[in-house]
Structure formats: structure tokens, C-alpha cells
Amino acid sequence: MIKIDLITGFLGAGKTTFIKKYASYFIKQGQTVGILENDYGAINVDMMLLQDLMSDNCELEMISGGCDEETHRRRFKTKLISMGMCGYDRVIVEPSGVYDIDEFFDVIHDEPLDRWYEPGNIIAIADASAADNLSEKSSYVLASEISCAGKIILSHSDEVDEQKIKDTIDYINLSLKDIGCKRQIGMSDIKKGILNLTDEDLKEIAECGYRLNSYQKQDINMQDGKFASLYFMNTGLGSEDVKEAAENIFADKKCGNIIRIKGFFKENDKWYEVNAIKKKTSINEIREGQDVIIVIGENLNADIVGNYIGKHD
Known part of the structure; x- marks a missing residue:
């Protein structure tokens, strides 16, 4: 079975920067990696930033968004079917910054994907200053993507003090409560920074798994006018x-x-x-x-x- 990981995170949190580090870790272990990028435009800037990873051990694929939910899900499933035939050891999915995690589980449990893939890790990237200037809708997106994460990576943590990090954790926990999620995160759920992650850190992250938590869903997407x-x-x-x-x-x-x-x-x-x-x-x-x-x-x-x-x- 191919392990498939989902890297979530709000717009601009640092998902692509983390994926470069994370995928490189598996490549160094001799594993073959497929990276699936999703963007809501015809030009996928994040995919361009991952070009340096391309090698015999790593390939990049893309699906474009900007479409209705069913069309997007069909494109996602079709691309995963083609990638499943490539024999990767691991597939890493970077969705857009506004994403419904239920789609991930729904698709990989559909036939024939359920014969090829097993869920590996859900990793959420959050800015260490996430408590600043988020609207109510943005706060919902942040909390919903963190709700199921096995690990939360606080990006830009080297740019803030410990009080700001504490404030961000408190803000995330309040946001989780606001959407009816019982989960509350602590320091054991978190890794600080991206660029300073060691191989030991990455090994721990690569084994973090995911949490299944329920919450009150809102209908938010890139086409809702917001x-x-x-x-x-x-x-x-x-x-x-x-x-x-x-x-x-x-x-x-x-x-x-x-x-x-x-x-x-x-x-x-x-x-x-x-x-x-x-x-x-x-x-x-x-x-x-x-x-x-x-x-x-x-x-x-x-x-x-x-x-x-x-x-x-």
C-alpha cells in the first residue's frame, strides 16, 4: 500500500516550504515520492517552487481548481489513480489553502484507490502569528484544517517570542471550540519552525498519523465570493x-x-x-x-x- 500524506495549512502559511524539507527527507531514505499540487489558478506558483526536487526519486503532478466541488473531486481521484500506477512509496498532497479534509478521506476510500493507498499523516502548517488579523471565516478554515492533524508545524516561529506562540496556541484552541471541535492542542502536538527541522524531527513528523475529530462544518470555498x-x-x-x-x-x-x-x-x-x-x-x-x-x-x-x-x- 502507498502511504499518502496530506499537508494542510491556511493561505501563505508555508506548506510548500515544508514540503521541500519533508519530501527531501524521504528521498534521502531512498524512497520514491510523488507530490500532488492543487491550485485555484491556471498557474501553479507552488509547483514551480518545488522543481528542484524533481529527480528519478521524485515527480510532481498538478490538478487545477477553480471548479465546482464534484469536478474537483473527480480530477483529484483521476490523478491519484494515475499516480497509483507509478509505484511510489509515498504520495504527498498539497491542497489549496481552503480545503475540506473530508474530501481527502472520501476519495482515498473509494474504489479502486482503497486498494492502492492508505492514509499516512495529516500535517498542518500554521503561522506562529496566526492570531493576528484573521477574519471569522479564516479562523474557521484554520481550525478545521488543524482538527485532524497529527502534527502542527508553527512556521515563522523564529520571528516571534514565546508569548506570541502561546497566544497563537490559545487562539487555535479557541477557534477549535468555536467550530464545536473537542480537540485542544498543546506543545506535544507542535513543532516550531520549518527550515530548522532536523532529520530526527522529520522522522517524528513522518510517523505522526492523524486524528479523527468532528466539528460543525461551514460551506466555505474559493468561489463563495469571499x-x-x-x-x-x-x-x-x-x-x-x-x-x-x-x-x-x-x-x-x-x-x-x-x-x-x-x-x-x-x-x-x-x-x-x-x-x-x-x-x-x-x-x-x-x-x-x-x-x-x-x-x-x-x-x-x-x-x-x-x-x-x-x-x-
Whole structure:
């Protein structure tokens, strides 16, 4: 049976960064790994960021979202069927930041997937400052994705003090109560940071399993008019332009509730990746990319956001 792991986490939490570290651990053990990426746009930025993992021991696959629930589930199942024929030791699934975990269990327990796959781990990535600036709907998404996780990884924990981490844990537990989930997390459920995870940490995470917990479900998806993504192609922006645009978009409440800005741009014949949340904009050189900036959030105003970036596609 192929072990299949689900890596959940709210928009911009750091799922892709964790997957690079997590998949590399299995590859070093001599295992073959298939990574299945899901995105709600035609351009999967996160998949581009995982290109360095591609080798004889690791392959990347993608399903596109932006469709109704049944179509998405069918695409998910079809892709897993084709991946099941490849003989991987482990499959790692990164869904979008807004995801119903029940879909994961429903699909892998369907025929013929139930003959090929067994659930391995559910790992939730949460920003160590998750208590800051989340709306009620965003809080629900965070709690629902943590409810079944075997381990919770607190990203950006090196950027905050211990009191902030305690506040975040308290906030998560309050959010779990708010959705009717009996689970309460403690430090034994948590690993702090991503980049500093050791092989010993990763071994523990790779054996964490999952929890089955019930909660009061809400109908939230990327098509409900609340959560959305805006794509801006061929902007021609440079690094200083991108930083300024991100700062202005986060500061201007008329843009909507901005959760994350990500994408690529080219400057001086080199490709760069941008990943911005409210408190920080990171720009790193990468091997290759595509000129696109994606703005993710709630109740977005495309015209006002576009004033800071360029034409909206």
C-alpha cells in the first residue's frame, strides 16, 4: 500500500516550504515520492517552487481548481489513480489553502484507490502569528484544517517570542471550540519552525498519523465570493516595485482583506520569487519562473489592487 500524506495549512502559511524539507527527507531514505499540487489558478506558483526536487526519486503532478466541488473531486481521484500506477512509496498532497479534509478521506476510500493507498499523516502548517488579523471565516478554515492533524508545524516561529506562540496556541484552541471541535492542542502536538527541522524531527513528523475529530462544518470555498485570487501577468515590475506594491496593497483596506501575495518576476536576466504576508515580504532568486503576481484574500477589489500592480487577468 502507498502511504499518502496530506499537508494542510491556511493561505501563505508555508506548506510548500515544508514540503521541500519533508519530501527531501524521504528521498534521502531512498524512497520514491510523488507530490500532488492543487491550485485555484491556471498557474501553479507552488509547483514551480518545488522543481528542484524533481529527480528519478521524485515527480510532481498538478490538478487545477477553480471548479465546482464534484469536478474537483473527480480530477483529484483521476490523478491519484494515475499516480497509483507509478509505484511510489509515498504520495504527498498539497491542497489549496481552503480545503475540506473530508474530501481527502472520501476519495482515498473509494474504489479502486482503497486498494492502492492508505492514509499516512495529516500535517498542518500554521503561522506562529496566526492570531493576528484573521477574519471569522479564516479562523474557521484554520481550525478545521488543524482538527485532524497529527502534527502542527508553527512556521515563522523564529520571528516571534514565546508569548506570541502561546497566544497563537490559545487562539487555535479557541477557534477549535468555536467550530464545536473537542480537540485542544498543546506543545506535544507542535513543532516550531520549518527550515530548522532536523532529520530526527522529520522522522517524528513522518510517523505522526492523524486524528479523527468532528466539528460543525461551514460551506466555505474559493468561489463563495469571499476567498479569491487575482492574477497579474507580465507586470514588468522589479524588486523595489514589488516591495512597494505589496506594502501599499496590504495597507489599503479598500483592496480587501489581503492574506498573501506571491509570484515571480524577472530582473537583470534573473528570476525571483516573491512571497509576502502583512508583516514581511521575502524575495529570493530561483532557477526559473513566470512573470506573474498573485494576490490572495477575502472580498478583493480587483480594480484597486490592479492600480498598484497593473492589468488584472
